[in-house]
Amino acid sequence: MTTTLERPPATDAASSASVSARRARTARRARPPRPAVVVALVFVAFLVALVALPGVFAAYDPYATDIGSSLRAPSAEHWFGTDRLGRDIWSRIVFGARFSVLIGLAAAAISVVVGTVVGIAAGLSGAFLIGRSGRVLDEGLTRSMDVISAFPAILLAMLVVTFTGPGVWNIALAIGIAGIPLYARVVRAQTFVVTRADYVAHAAVYGRSRWAVLREHVLPNALVAVPVLAAIDIGTSILAVSGLSFLGLGPQAPVPEWGVMLAESRDVLRVAWWAGVFPGLFITGSVIAFTTIGRWLQTRDDGSRS
């Protein structure tokens, strides 16, 4: 019964050749990441280790003052030197990672979760799944996102902190809120596209329920960009956390948060550069590392979908 069909001649050979070339390129891009990416991954792994087990890396109590050894330059004893109160800067950076990195992560998590939910709700309400009254919901959500993004992120965060008062979780909340519109917009647009995609129409032909279509086609395809955005956003959040702490809106003085350390170093920077430079390097390094990883994920993603 099977009639073997002749393989399509010229065209198929040509296009499958170009396809296999593309696959090879994608595979190459996916396998060995650039050296910068490797460095970034190692740095992030190191940060995670600092957050998880600060005691392993720090030789001193980050809060222990020792006026006798105030403002010592970096040495074998104090790798990154000491600050005005004689506290070991390396140990403070190690314990500070808990604050800077975790608050940054928490802020990014708030943005991702709320932004994604808002984006899906707005995207679906405009589409066939909820119906005509959905347009009102979509408009409402989209406009409120416009309102949030009308304020510069740092200004908005300062506004939130003035209402809630300074503090570790308030600052995460403040930065998190400022980041919501980014995710909401991307996810909404993507949801829009996916709900109108041919493969969603085809799923209906196979008698699949709306819920199954939503779960298996719409959500996974609408959310593909979120991990990439989030990776880049974590870096930005860490920077924002340090910025607000520097201004005194985050964790308060003795806490070894990196932004707080920068603020404390201001008065002594002339005589003790290490008090400001090392926390600054860690902030910069974290931002660059997360951004690099995000961009790498992005190119990998594009490569596999083009």
Place this chain on the structure above:
Amino acid sequence: MNAAAPLVEVEDLTVAFAAGSGRKAPSVPVLRGVSFSVRAGETLAIVGESGSGKSVTARTLLGLTGPRSTVTAARLEIAGEDATAFGERDWRRVRGGRIGMVLQDALVSLDPLRTIGNEIGEVLVTHRVVPAGRTRERAIELLESVGMPGADRRVDQYPHQLSGGLRQRALIASAIAAGPDLIIADEPTTALDVTVQAQVLDTLAARVAEGAGLLLISHDLSVVSGIADRVIVMRDGVVVEAGATAEVLTNPRDAYTRRLLSAVPSASSRGYRLGDASGSAEPRERTALPPRAVQRERIVLQADGLSKSFAIGRGHSTVAVSDVSFELAAGETLGVIGESGSGKSTLASLVLGFLEPDEGVVEVLGAPWAPLAERARRPRRGHVQLISQDPLSSFDPRWTVDRVIAESTLRLELTAAEARERAVRLLDRVGLDESVLARHPRSLSGGQRQRVAIARALAPEPEILVCDEPTSALDVSVQAQVLDLLADIQAERGLSLVFVSHDLGVIHHVADRVIVLKDARVVETGDADDVLLRPQHDYTRALVAALPQEVRA
């Protein structure tokens, strides 16, 4: 004609592209030993399928092959000048000045932020055709010369305000603005409806009558047949056949040309295979398709008085389908013809239950189908399946072929082993290997993707297949194979087909009966031969008349 000096003269042209990145990347030849010439007042057509090198040939004449290419030729002369020594400045003089280029998709080729008057004006200013104060005036003249109605008004419009045919004419006007001796048209009518296609071809032919040379690039032999003086057929970067149009089309010497010609669906190919395995066979000696039994008395799909309109803006609505009725018998193929905007896609959506009709009913196998709550329709969804134009976009981009095919049978609650067994059997039926299951559809060729789409549609064992332009994105030889495959499967399983297409040749090849849609209404219906050979309605007559000669024969 032969007395005129050639506008372009190409001899032994070879173009290679660097494969991969880096300085030492090997170069892959995409054109090998191509020779041709075009004279004033003459049309030369280059015909080939995707990947044949026809577009690269055109780009070479404009110096647009890009920095990664190597162009070598024994002779490459443009208006008597040796183009192998051309620098960028020389090429700029040639582009638009000596050679005008018309591309396939006018919506992409025209700047959306500029009026068409400014678009044409740019060419006029660049090549200093008329003084700056007269550009608008000249642009209007040019638009009139390409048959643009209301040119003095249209000149201030943006591309998106024009229909496809008018856009293509605006593009032709800008291509000829500087009075080039040679016009290169790369697939100028591919995205257009037949009646519009005929108008655009007439516009181009008028330029040739005025003494310009035309190099027409097309995958479509029928477009070429009406307008070209000479044809060259390309395959894999090599010219396989060259000669006078009538000679090549009626008496092809090369096996590939013969196969290409016999692959074109038309009235005369009805009931016969298109993709003949034996390329050496005479084009008229065809293999018959397996006979198919139409059970007239068993109606599987019935549409009665269907109407659907859509709201556009406040209080306004547009009627997409108005009072359409038809029936489809078991084993029968119903062709639906219409140009863009005629309502054929809406009709397909109504039959598939994507849209609920405003008025009228659809019955499938004698039971109500639409209007009906989706929940009630769902258990019977397997009876009606869809094959759409672009298979790739009908597959979830994250899924491999096995999951794609399995989705259509999820309601049957097969075990994993049963589902796989069914998928393998169907893949085998459509001529694909089991190894395809683990691949991503995007790594397959266009023809293979459409085969996967057919396998998926067959998996729930439907009675009715809705084919919405299933081959219009495919090359003619791949289209031939897909149409043959559909015909075999239809005969085997007694399937009924609703076959939607803008291509009259395809419809005449596949359909038993035809309905012709225009502006949401059925203007003519009947047996395919009656409607397409002896059309009664003016519109159908215009459609058939717009077909290039060769296909009608």
